[in-house]
Amino acid sequence: MGFELTQEYIFGHLNYWLFSVLMMTGLYIVVAKGNLVKKIVGLNIFQTSVFMLYISMGKVTGGTAPIFPLDMQIDPDVIYSNPLPHVLILTAIVVGIATTALGLALIVRIQEEFNTIEEDDILKIERAITQAENAIHGESMGGPA
Amino acid sequence: MLVLTAIAVVRMRSLFAIAMLSGVFSLLSALLFVTLDAVDVAFTEAAVGAGISTVLVLGTLALTSRYEKPTNRSPALPLFVVIVTGAALIYGTLDMPNFGSPDAPAQTHVGPDYLEGSVHEIDIPNVVTSILASYRGYDTLGETAVVFTAGIGVLLLISGLSGRRRRDDEEESEET
């Protein structure tokens, strides 16, 4: 890879690195924390940092928002940022909130069934249920589920 | 600022504070979107992230519990996975074009085409709207269908079932 660690290079890539760090913070919350609501918030952080990555790719230095003057008399000297990532992310945000709501609804149902939203407790209860079923039906039902 | 907020979310145990912090995170990212010229996106993020998503998380908390239980799992393995993934991601960005460079691949093909074509073909000042609804109308139709499906899913999961839940509770109390 032919790149040099010049100051320009570092500042040109600092934004990608920042978003990677944010993304990993979100991933850490999802993997390491047991509370389901907290996991959803972590997923949101992850998601938002992906959005930032996309939007930062569409930015052009010295550019402005991709909205023309009302009279459509476009000054050829004005640079506009790339509108395509904006469109993709715009729809992704709204779809993201809809899927987040679906996840939260699942959490509410889990709370009602298991009376807890901690992953460890849920696993414990499920293991107890499996053992109870095995004790009743014996191993002939196919062994431990 | 964003990183600090995210780390605060990791450390906090009160879920109420986490809900508020995620709202703060959304507002901060909306500010970032404005500086990156994505005004439409910033608008949506501020309305969705800081408004609706906070209300939904709070609604869930009212139905579940307010505090996170401390876990006794060691953070070593997740931390290792996260650091390896992060290193891979950063390695992947080393070949990326510099931030804001006008000759990046993303700026040279479709983007300018949409910008120029939108003037004659659509005649609408806001290019984001013209791409959203016209050039990429199929995409947006799909996205609307996803929102529709998610709405149906939430309705199926948690509405009109409160009667059944009460009956379940009664059965449980009879069993014990």
Place this chain on the structure above:
Amino acid sequence: MRHHLILRVITKLLVGAIMLFAFYVQFHGDFSPGGGFQAGVIMAVAFILYGLVFSLHDVQQVFPPWLVHKLIALGVLLYAGTGVVSMFLGYGFLDYGAFTPDHPAHGQHYGIFAVELGVGITVTAVMVAIYYAFASRPPRLSDEEW
């Protein structure tokens, strides 16, 4: 929520303004930042705010759940229907030039208008429906525990 007088008065003032702003964002989205997705969310926020400060019962009298459920489907139908109409006029699916063949750009305006309206209706209805679904469950925590 009987005692929050200031909240209730301010909400009554704000709900109208928020709805007006939602319509502005919806129908002015061609010329300024905005569009169906944002307008739908803002519109839903107006109903959610009303529901939070007053009660679920009050907001459901204004915007009953059966209407919300119909609107969820209506928005998608309006969007897809626009495409089908343009198909019957002899153009491609979602090719808005079909509406005014002698001046395609005008047709684009009408098409984008209809499509954004469909998006706005669906997003509003879905967000309000999700809020109703969450708020209509009996809460486990009482107000004092917060």
